[in-house]
Every structure is written in C-alpha cells, then in structure tokens.
Amino acid sequence: MADLKSEFLGIxxxxxxxxxxxxxxxxxxxxxxxxEAGWGGVVWKTLGExxxxxxxxxxxxxxxxxxxxxxxxxxxxELITDRPLKTNLDEIRQIKRDWPDRAVxxxxxxxxxxxxxxxxxxxxxxxxxDAFELNFGCPHxxxxxxxxxxxGQVPEYIQMATEWCKQAATVPVIVKxxxxxxxxxxxxxxxxxxxxxxxxxxxxxNSIMRVDYDTLTMFPTTxxxxxxxxxxxxxxxxxxxxxxxxxxxxxxxRGLPISGIGGITDWRDAVDFLALGASNVxxxxxxMVYGFKIIDDLTDGLSMFLDDKGMxxxxxxxxxxxxxxxxxxxxxxxxxxxxxxxxDLCIKCGRCHIxxxxxxxxxxxxxxxxxRRFEVIDDExxxxxxCVSVCPVDNCITMQPMTDGIDARTxxxxxxxxxxxxxxxxxxxxxxx
Amino acid sequence: MAKPEFTADxxxxxxxxxxxxNNFSDLHPPLSRAEALIAADRCYFCxxxxxxxACPTGIDIPGFIQKIRSDNxxxxxxxxxxxxxxxxxxxxxxxxxxxxxxxxxxxxxxxxPVDIGLLQRYATDPIFENNxxxxxxxxRSGRRVAVVGAGPAGLSCAHRLAMLGHDVVIYNRNSKPGxxxxxxxxxxxxxxxxxxxxxxxxxxxxxxxVRNNVALGADVTLAxxxxxxxxxxxxxxxxxxxxxxxxGADIVGVENAIDYIAxxxxxxxxxxxxxxxxxxxxxxxxxxxxxxxxxKRLGAEQVLIAYRRGPKEMGASExxxxxxQTNNVSILHWMTPVAVSKQDGTISVALxxxxxxxxxxxxxxxxxxxLQVDMVFKAIGQKLVDDxxxxxxxxxxxxxVDDNFATALGRVWAGGDCVVGGEDLTVSAVQHGKVxxxxxxxxxxxx
Numbered sequence: 001m002a003d004l005k006s007e008f009l010g011i012x013x014x015x016x017x018x019x020x021x022x023x024x025x026x027x028x029x030x031x032x033x034x035x036e037a038g039w040g041g042v043v044w045k046t047l048g049e050x051x052x053x054x055x056x057x058x059x060x061x062x063x064x065x066x067x068x069x070x071x072x073x074x075x076x077x078e079l080i081t082d083r084p085l086k087t088n089l090d091e092i093r094q095i096k097r098d099w100p101d102r103a104v105x106x107x108x109x110x111x112x113x114x115x116x117x118x119x120x121x122x123x124x125x126x127x128x129x130d131a132f133e134l135n136f137g138c139p140h141x142x143x144x145x146x147x148x149x150x151x152g153q154v155p156e157y158i159q160m161a162t163e164w165c166k167q168a169a170t171v172p173v174i175v176k177x178x179x180x181x182x183x184x185x186x187x188x189x190x191x192x193x194x195x196x197x198x199x200x201x202x203x204x205x206n207s208i209m210r211v212d213y214d215t216l217t218m219f220p221t222t223x224x225x226x227x228x229x230x231x232x233x234x235x236x237x238x239x240x241x242x243x244x245x246x247x248x249x250x251x252x253x254r255g256l257p258i259s260g261i262g263g264i265t266d267w268r269d270a271v272d273f274l275a276l277g278a279s280n281v282x283x284x285x286x287x288m289v290y291g292f293k294i295i296d297d298l299t300d301g302l303s304m305f306l307d308d309k310g311m312x313x314x315x316x317x318x319x320x321x322x323x324x325x326x327x328x329x330x331x332x333x334x335x336x337x338x339x340x341x342x343x344d345l346c347i348k349c350g351r352c353h354i355x356x357x358x359x360x361x362x363x364x365x366x367x368x369x370x371x372r373r374f375e376v377i378d379d380e381x382x383x384x385x386x387c388v389s390v391c392p393v394d395n396c397i398t399m400q401p402m403t404d405g406i407d408a409r410t411x412x413x414x415x416x417x418x419x420x421x422x423x424x425x426x427x428x429x430x431x432x433x
Numbered sequence: 434m435a436k437p438e439f440t441a442d443x444x445x446x447x448x449x450x451x452x453x454x455n456n457f458s459d460l461h462p463p464l465s466r467a468e469a470l471i472a473a474d475r476c477y478f479c480x481x482x483x484x485x486x487a488c489p490t491g492i493d494i495p496g497f498i499q500k501i502r503s504d505n506x507x508x509x510x511x512x513x514x515x516x517x518x519x520x521x522x523x524x525x526x527x528x529x530x531x532x533x534x535x536x537x538x539x540x541x542x543x544x545x546p547v548d549i550g551l552l553q554r555y556a557t558d559p560i561f562e563n564n565x566x567x568x569x570x571x572x573r574s575g576r577r578v579a580v581v582g583a584g585p586a587g588l589s590c591a592h593r594l595a596m597l598g599h600d601v602v603i604y605n606r607n608s609k610p611g612x613x614x615x616x617x618x619x620x621x622x623x624x625x626x627x628x629x630x631x632x633x634x635x636x637x638x639x640x641x642x643v644r645n646n647v648a649l650g651a652d653v654t655l656a657x658x659x660x661x662x663x664x665x666x667x668x669x670x671x672x673x674x675x676x677x678x679x680x681g682a683d684i685v686g687v688e689n690a691i692d693y694i695a696x697x698x699x700x701x702x703x704x705x706x707x708x709x710x711x712x713x714x715x716x717x718x719x720x721x722x723x724x725x726x727x728x729k730r731l732g733a734e735q736v737l738i739a740y741r742r743g744p745k746e747m748g749a750s751e752x753x754x755x756x757x758q759t760n761n762v763s764i765l766h767w768m769t770p771v772a773v774s775k776q777d778g779t780i781s782v783a784l785x786x787x788x789x790x791x792x793x794x795x796x797x798x799x800x801x802x803x804l805q806v807d808m809v810f811k812a813i814g815q816k817l818v819d820d821x822x823x824x825x826x827x828x829x830x831x832x833x834v835d836d837n838f839a840t841a842l843g844r845v846w847a848g849g850d851c852v853v854g855g856e857d858l859t860v861s862a863v864q865h866g867k868v869x870x871x872x873x874x875x876x877x878x879x880x
Contacts, residue, residue: 067474068474347477347539347541348538349477349479350480350481366480372481
C-alpha cells in the first residue's frame with residue numbers, strides 16, 4: 001500500500017487531507033470528530049480580533065442542486081469565528097495536545113495594522129499551532145471592513161501583511177488567496193515576496209445563487225435583503241485547478257508550495273490538484289454536504305490509485321501534470337484528431353448529431369442508408385470534442401489522433417512535425433523559423 | 434345433507450370493503466415531485482426522439498420531460514395535450530411498454546426505460562385537478578359537425594373541431610360520455626372517476642353539445658345527420674361481441690367480458706357485484722386480462738385464461754400478462770373451448786389443445802380436457818354494429834377510410850376502433866379523431 005503520510009512545510013500529517021478553515025473546524029467538538037474520522041489535519045476556523053464578529057441569524061448557506069438534490073455548488077455568507085479569541089486559543093492548545101500527529105493550522109484575519117498583527121500572532125503561536133494561514137480570501141462581509149478578499153485583491157497589501165506575520169511568527173506562514181482577481185499570479189508573487197512559506201487556494205468566489213421566483217428577490221435573504229456570498233463546491237474545481245497550475249508553472253512562483261482547495265469531493269479531485277502542483281489538499285464543502293466520513297474514500301481511493309500507478313508516496317504524484325500545461329500558442333497545430341463513434345456502444349440518442357448540427361461543424365450524420373445511424377463525417381470534423389462531451393455513454397465517442405494519411409477536411413497530409421502559432425504563417429507576430 | 438365444499442357459486446361480497454378498496458386502488462400510483470424530477474433527469478433529450486416516433490399521437494416526449502425538469506408543469510401538460518387531448522387517460526392506460534417506453538434508447542444498455550407514462554401523468558394531473566384552461570377556440574366558423582360516438586375518437590375529434598372554431602354535436606348511445614374510457618377500462622387503471630373528469634375538461638372548451646342515449650340507426654340516421662350538418666364523424670367503436678361459435682355458448686353464465694367490466698366500472702359499490710368462485714376467461718387481449726384480474730381482485734378463488742395461441746401472439750402486452758400472473762391468474766396457452774354445457778349450476782367447458790399446422794394455420798386437436806367452472810367470460814374481440822351505415826364502405830367488418838379518415842361517403846369521416854386499421858388503443862383513436870378533425874376543417878374552409 002502506498003504511504004499517504006504527508007509533510008507540508010515540515011508539518012506532518014497521516015494523510016494529505018486537511019479540513020479547510022470553515023465551519024467544520026469552528027471548535028474543538030467538530031475537530032475532535034474530524035480527527036476521530038481520520039482527517040490528516042485542520043485549518044482552524046479563522047481567528048480575528050476581540051470582540052468577535054457576529055453572524056446573521058438567518059440563512060448562511062444555499063446550494064445549487066441537481067434534480068436529484070445533489071449539491072453541485074455551495075454558497076455561504078458566514079464570517080470568521082464568532083467566538084472569543086481566548087476560547088479558540090484554549091481549544092487549539094488542547095486539540096494539539098490531544099492529537100500530536102495531526103496538523104493544526106491557525107487561520108487568521110486581522111486588520112491592516114502592524115501593531116495588531118504583532119500582538120495577536122504570538123498569542124496564537126503559543127497554542128502550539130503548526131502554522132498560520134492568512135485569510136486574504138473571504139469575499140463577503142469581512143471584505144467590506146478592509147480584510148479578507150479586500151487584502152487579497154491588492155498584492156501590496158498581501159506582501160505587507162505577510163511580512164508582519166512572518167516577523168511575529170516562528171512557524172510557517174501560508175497565504176490563502178482569493179480567486180476574485182483577474183490573474184492569480186501577482187497575488188502569489190506578492191505572498192512570496194512577503195516571505196510566505198506557501199500559498200493555499202482557492203478561497204470562495206463572489207456569488208448570488210438565484211432569485212426567489214415567487215417574491216422576485218434574490219435568494220436566500222435575511223429578512224428580505226440578501227448579499228453576495230462565496231461560492232464553492234464541485235462546480236468551482238476547474239477554476240481552482242487553473243489557478244493552482246498557473247502558480248505551479250510560472251517561472252517566478254514555481255516551487256512555492258501549494259495547498260490545493262476548491263471543490264474536492266472524492267479522491268480523483270485530490271489527484272487533480274496534486275498532479276497540477278499542490279502538495280496537499282484542503283476540503284470543506286464535501287464535508288459540509290456529507291459529513292466527515294468521506295475521508296474514508298478520499299484516503300482509500302488515493303492510496304489505491306498510487307498503488308495502481310506504482311507510486312509509493314503522495315510526493316511522487318505532486319506536479320506530475322504540470323509540464324503538460326502550457327499557453328495556447330504552444331499547442332501543436334499540426335495535430336489532427338477525429339471523433340470516432342463506437343456503433344456497438346451507441347444508443348442512438350442523436351445528441352451528438354444535433355449539437356454538431358446546430359452549434360458546431362455539421363460533422364455527424366443522423367441517417368445512413370435510410371437507417372437511424374450516427375457517424376462522424378471526417379470531411380467536416382474539426383476534432384472539437386463537443387460530441388464526446390455530450391454523449392451520455394462513457395467511451396462511446398472517442399477522439400482518435402491521426403498519425404498519417406490525409407486529413408479529409410483540409411486535404412492536407414498529416415505531418416508528424418510539430419508546429420505552433422508562434423511560427424504560423426497567419427500570425428503577423430510570428431517568429432522566423 | 435351438508436353443502437359440499439366445492440359447488441357452483443356466484444355471489445357478491447366475497448371480500449370485505451377494505452380489501453376491495455385496496456384491490457381497486459391506483460395500479461400505478463402517481464409520482465411525487467422528487468420522484469418525477471429524478472425520472473425526468475433520466476431522459477437523454479434525444480434528437481428526433483424514438484419515443485415520439487413510437488407515440489401514435491406524436492407527443493414531443495423529450496420536450497414535455499424537459500419542462501418537468503424545469504418545473505414548468507403547465508407548459509409540459511400543454512405540450513402533451515396539444516397532440517393528445519386524452520394525454521391524461523393515455524398516461525394511465527397506454528401500453529407504454531410496447532410504444533414510447535419500448536422505443537426508449539435507455540434499453541440499449543439497461544433494462545429500464547424512462548418512466549414516460551408516469552411522467553406524463555405527473556404533468557397532466559394538475560391540469561384536470563385544477564381545470565386549468567390551456568386551449569382557446571378560434572373564431573367561430575358558423576359550421577356545424579355531428580360526431581357519432583363519445584369515446585376517445587369522437588371526443589378527440591370534437592375537441593379539435595371546437596378549437597378550430599366549429600360547433601359540434603356529439604351523439605352518444607350510452608348514458609354517459611367517455612366510451613371505453615368510461616365503460617371498458619379496468620377500474621384500477623382509472624380511479625377517482627378520472628374518465629368523467631377528463632370528459633368534463635374536454636367539453637369545457639365550449640362549442641360541444643353532447644346528446645346521450647341516442648343510437649345511430651335506432652334514434653338518428655346517417656342521412657339525417659348529413660342533411661343537418663356540414664360534416665359527420667363516426668367514432669362508433671365496435672358495439673357487438675364476437676361469438677365463441679360453439680354449442681352451449683348461449684347458456685346463462687357464459688357472459689361478455691366487456692359487459693362485466695362495464696358493470697364493475699359503473700358499480701357504486703364493487704362489493705355488490707356478483708363474482709364466481711371459479712372463472713374461465715376465453716381470449717388473449719387486454720380485455721381478457723382486465724376481466725380476469727378484476728375477477729380475482731373481487732374475490733374469485735380460481736381464475737384461468739384460455740388462449741388459443743402462445744404468449745407472443747397475445748394481444749395483451751408482456752406487462753399485462755405478468756400482471757395476470759402476479760394476480761394469481763393462470764394462463765393456459767394453446768387451448769380453445771370446443772363445447773360448453775351446464776348442469777346444477779356448474780359449467781363444463783371442453784378445452785381442446787391447439788397447434789400450428791405445417792401450413793402455419795391453427796388446428797384444433799382431439800386432446801380435450803374438461804374444466805368445471807362457475808362462469809365463463811368471452812373476451813375474443815368485438816365487432817362493428819353496422820346498423821345505419823348505409824352508403825359507408827366496409828371491409829372485413831370495419832369502415833374503410835383514407836389517410837385523412839374520410840369514408841367513401843361524402844362529408845363523412847370515421848376513426849377509432851370502427852375503421853380498418855383500428856388498433857383497439859385509446860391513443861390511436863385520439864389520433865384518428867385529431868387527424869380527421871383537421872381534415873374536416875380543411876374541407877369546410879375550402880368548400
């Protein structure tokens with residue numbers, strides 16, 4: 001069996017799955033249950049200054065459901081901890097004492113005031129917490145007060161606050177980034193410049209879930225009025241993966257340890273994050289939707305996967321897919337794929353035909369010799385993968401690369417030489433061959 | 434002398450009321466919203482959907498299911514009822530397993546099609562419960578059309594004609610409209626007086642007058658109708674029952690299945706209906722299954738169906754055959770009655786084994802066994818009553834029509850079970866009536 005033992009910034013945990021800073025890590029009661037269930041670590045619900053903030057006493061969460069009521073996306077307007085700092089510190093101290101093999105990281109959110117950081121950071125470190133995670137990500141509520149995403153959206157603020165924390169702390173400092181920016185790399189660079197030992201991402205995305213179709217107000221509301229929340233859950237994973245990969249492959253931020261967050265629900269999601277450059281992962285929504293027991297599938301599935309791949313540790317998987325991520329301009333324009341429909345698997349629903357016909361390249365038949373039959377017309381197929389995406393049968397339609405012969409669509413011979421946009425004749429900015 | 438344990442016995446009240454109520458409750462209970470959303474999610478929204486092609490009325494099935502998914506139930510019902518105004522009854526009685534659900538592409542890799550029938554009911558039930566108006570009449574044309582028969586074909590034709598602006602008078606030989614929906618369908622398939630609620634909904638569009646207890650031939654002639662109206666539609670069904678054609682078939686206790694089914698449907702208290710202890714049903718269609726299962730559910734102890742061919746040849750679908758079997762009805766295949774007699778209240782039926790000859794024709798062998806029962810139901814099909822059809826061309830005992838359901842007689846159209854190609858299906862009759870109405874409208878506006 002592959003060893004799932006994880007070491008992130010020197011912090012050891014029995015597996016790479018930490019609970020993200022959020023309601024599941026709000027207090028000792030929850031954290032004890034999480035550790036009993038087998039979670040590798042927790043990032044404690046974000047600590048702030050006293051007096052503690054207050055939360056609304058109405059809906060804090062809402063969900064995007066499938067028709068089976070499966071939660072696909074999740075929205076929250078909860079703020080940081082609403083308990084006194086001392087209560088949290090006492091509990092963290094006790095938890096770290098009771099669970100010495102687990103990672104316990106303290107998430108913090110403080111105003112842009114150096115004196116406050118210098119006062120509170122040592123108090124937190126005194127609990128024995130393994131590291132700090134700086135919450136520069138929450139997009140709702142706290143951002144209106146100049147904290148959370150309001151810091152994370154300004155690289156200079158990120159760097160400044162990171163420096164203050166690093167000066168006051170002896171344990172590692174992780175900076176948690178907000179995805180509510182146009183480019184994730186400058187915030188990551190700012191964290192690095194401020195001395196951050198790692199970044200974690202993503203925090204939640206600004207969101208309004210829907211309107212109430214009866215009242216025509218936004219939904220949900222607190223007594224008739226609502227505010228945007230932070231979006232998370234399965235639906236945000238692709239956004240998170242891109243941001244993780246961007247940091248992992250950027251020449252300046254490459255090598256900066258990443259804790260991956262965003263929609264991780266089963267072990268395959270964890271594989272995505274790890275292969276794209278995260279060294280461990282954090283989970284919140286899946287636990288809030290299913291409870292702590294999902295850790296069994298996460299650890300078991302990852303372990304089985306590593307065995308199948310002949311890998312002995314998580315570290316061997318980290319970053320494996322990063323070299324496959326590049327800019328569009330470097331994609332091989334000489335490569336040609338065509339869709340192929342396996343007629344034995346085809347159920348003749350015709351979805352591939354109608355989407356290709358209506359919205360793509362008119363490259364799939366609906367009738368052949370008077371029979372209902374769906375076949376790819378190579379003369380028209382551009383290899384766009386739309387049919388593969390909409391086909392309800394797994395593996396019924398596959399993209400087959402052409403290695404020789406003539407592309408029936410272009411009439412050109414298949415070339416094994418790679419050629420990309422940077423040298424393409426249509427590119428006015430092309431480089432000389 | 435004590436009564437022997439096994440003796441002739443036909444009586445009411447074999448079961449108590451609670452058992453009867455339970456036995457005649459909804460065969461397929463409606464879906465809840467949660468169930469409907471999950472069932473709807475299984476629809477692949479096929480292009481040129483095979484289920485729609487398989488539906489005799491051509492309902493846009495993926496379209497109405499998509500609207501269920503988006504909670505647009507009224508729109509979903511309109512999509513259904515636009516093509517099939519009896520979409521509510523069809524959702525209950527259509528043999529979906531040989532129509533839309535049989536065509537579902539889900540069959541390729543799994544054995545469970547989308548629950549189209551139940552979803553159709555989910556979409557349409559609220560319309561009838563709330564009497565939601567979905568259709569408007571076009572501007573009045575001033576034309577009048579007589580519709581003979583108040584069954585699915587006649588009502589469908591009348592509704593479409595009314596929508597198109599014409600005024601319609603329906604001549605109905607029964608005391609209630611609805612035809613076989615009211616008199617001919619097993620009670621557990623259409624509970625809560627649904628057939629009449631559906632008729633009320635259809636008539637609520639306006640412009641349709643129903644004259645009950647008026648029979649073609651006896652009370653009104655086709656010639657009179659042609660004189661008084663701009664067009665006539667015949668949706669008269671098959672009013673007579675085929676004979677067994679054997680000796681003893683006329684004895685008391687050898688009854689028409691459809692009469693018994695009708696009596697059951699009309700009974701205010703099903704417990705008052707006499708039911709035999711031992712029942713033999715002759716036939717292999719839906720009617721045979723309906724009378725057999727209902728007899729069993731009324732408390733008959735032993736119910737047998739004798740059918741002269743095998744399971745594949747039965748008019749009853751596989752689902753119906755299984756329904757009989759799970760209701761403890763035994764189906765005897767390749768058996769046909771050759772003689773019936775009665776003594777001391779017990780009916781003896783001589784059943785002969787049949788087989789297919791080398792020429793493919795059915796032959797009756799002399800392998801005969803005699804069965805003792807208390808009642809025999811004939812369910813071997815119905816035939817046209819041709820009283821009053823002078824001038825209308827017939828073929829094989831059915832009315833000849835063209836693709837637009839026009840008969841050979843001018844300004845007379847016909848549809849439903851009474852025409853050549855009639856399929857003994859509510860859904861087909863509805864389609865005939867609809868197509869005929871559109872043809873009548875075209876004819877009236879051009880003529």
